[in-house]
Amino acid sequence: MDVVSLSRWQFGITTVYHFWMVPLTIGLGLTVAYFQTRWYRSGDEAYLRLTKFFGKLFLINFAMGVVTGIVQEFQFGMNWANYSRFVGDVFGAPLAMEALVAFFLESTFLGLWIFGWERLSPRLHLATIWAAAIGATMSAYFIVAANSWMQHPVGAVYNAETGRAEMTDIWAVLTNSTTLAAYPHVIAGALLVAAVFVGGISAWLLMRDRPLPAADRTAMHKAVRTSIYLTFAMGIAVAISGDYQAKLMFEQQPMKMAAAEALCDTEQPAGLSVFAVGDVSAECDVRTIVIPNLLSFMATGSFDGKVEGVKDINAQYREQFGPGDYRPNLVITYWAFRAMIGFGAIASLGAVVAWWKTRKGKDLPTDKRWLRIGSIAIIATPFLANSFGWIFTEMGRQPWVVAPNPDGIPELRLMTADASSPAVSPGMVWTTLIGFTLLYGSLMVVELFLLKRYVQAGPEAVMPHAPPPEPGGDDDTDGSERPDRDEEADVLAFAY
Numbered sequence: 001m002d003v004v005s006l007s008r009w010q011f012g013i014t015t016v017y018h019f020w021m022v023p024l025t026i027g028l029g030l031t032v033a034y035f036q037t038r039w040y041r042s043g044d045e046a047y048l049r050l051t052k053f054f055g056k057l058f059l060i061n062f063a064m065g066v067v068t069g070i071v072q073e074f075q076f077g078m079n080w081a082n083y084s085r086f087v088g089d090v091f092g093a094p095l096a097m098e099a100l101v102a103f104f105l106e107s108t109f110l111g112l113w114i115f116g117w118e119r120l121s122p123r124l125h126l127a128t129i130w131a132a133a134i135g136a137t138m139s140a141y142f143i144v145a146a147n148s149w150m151q152h153p154v155g156a157v158y159n160a161e162t163g164r165a166e167m168t169d170i171w172a173v174l175t176n177s178t179t180l181a182a183y184p185h186v187i188a189g190a191l192l193v194a195a196v197f198v199g200g201i202s203a204w205l206l207m208r209d210r211p212l213p214a215a216d217r218t219a220m221h222k223a224v225r226t227s228i229y230l231t232f233a234m235g236i237a238v239a240i241s242g243d244y245q246a247k248l249m250f251e252q253q254p255m256k257m258a259a260a261e262a263l264c265d266t267e268q269p270a271g272l273s274v275f276a277v278g279d280v281s282a283e284c285d286v287r288t289i290v291i292p293n294l295l296s297f298m299a300t301g302s303f304d305g306k307v308e309g310v311k312d313i314n315a316q317y318r319e320q321f322g323p324g325d326y327r328p329n330l331v332i333t334y335w336a337f338r339a340m341i342g343f344g345a346i347a348s349l350g351a352v353v354a355w356w357k358t359r360k361g362k363d364l365p366t367d368k369r370w371l372r373i374g375s376i377a378i379i380a381t382p383f384l385a386n387s388f389g390w391i392f393t394e395m396g397r398q399p400w401v402v403a404p405n406p407d408g409i410p411e412l413r414l415m416t417a418d419a420s421s422p423a424v425s426p427g428m429v430w431t432t433l434i435g436f437t438l439l440y441g442s443l444m445v446v447e448l449f450l451l452k453r454y455v456q457a458g459p460e461a462v463m464p465h466a467p468p469p470e471p472g473g474d475d476d477t478d479g480s481e482r483p484d485r486d487e488e489a490d491v492l493a494f495a496y
Contacts, residue, residue: 009433020387150402321404401416
């Protein structure tokens, strides 16, 4: 493979791996903050146990996310020098904001939260976890803003002398319509990940052969109910925000919408197929079980709307941008789009099963092995839905790394083939690709080992059974009535 293909594989592998950490960090941070708020307001020990238990899992994931995220920054300059040169004046601003404002806010207050159980008043300590969670959500906003500029460049001009994009309006970049559509979808998806993660682990602990102490059973039951409600709410939010995002995508990147259905020829109205039998990249008539008019509604808001096909859009792009093939990989876009929707639906179905099994206050059955296995297996589904969603988003933009804005400056565009580093050889990229893949595989083993260890140990491992502190709102800071310090969390924070 050439340098561009190898660099794309490397960036894709490292990014998808890193993004397994990101939604869980965002969603679990907010969830842990919610649990601690419930404990602070009610004094219910169950919520304190949930805060300590899921807070430990949150810290493990956060640490791994930081380690894997660092590599992303280096690749921009090492493998994609021409890209960095073209977009650096614009792309650098939201990335700097993410690092200087959001990430420092998140990491600083997370450290205060870890070490503050003995030293801070309950009210101030609660504020630290909320500050950390808000920092994580702010980080997501700036990253989405940077990515959205690549999807829909605004707030910049093209300097013909330097061949670079130059930012003229940071506010336009941060309030890009693509950003405002994508961000709620990203946050809802992150909360869906956290909800299923919390619910799956809690259900497994309740159903395993070794029974939990009474206090822990009460806590896990509350976690399951919270997970059910949050999954329902976020499933609806993901669907609504995704529908709006699809309509905006159709306006800004019609090729991506056509690629989602592998729609070769223009149709009015256009249906949405459930799956395809055959090669969607070579044939048009391979779509199976087509739901009439659905693609038209997703794209235009009308069941009779016209959706242009890949062939027609490709012909238009050839006239506008010159000879070439402007089609994305239809196999990947078609199946990634369905995997995104399918895995998200499975996650919501898991919440329906959990609700049915726990209705009217019933306990989860301990004699159903399939249910125990399913409670762990379903944790992967929202992660997969998020990953396939980003794969579709990025692959559907190809062959552009900066897609042309139909209503913007025509020169604000850059093809992926022109974005790589000219001084990098295939051998160099092969070396780093293999090295990063092995390194990230090792880190995945470490994270899964740590998560498995603490999940199997249960809440008692991070909070032995003892009288809990009084939350109330007492701002006394002598620490005499607060939980013992979590030495393992201290070690983890120090290592980070």
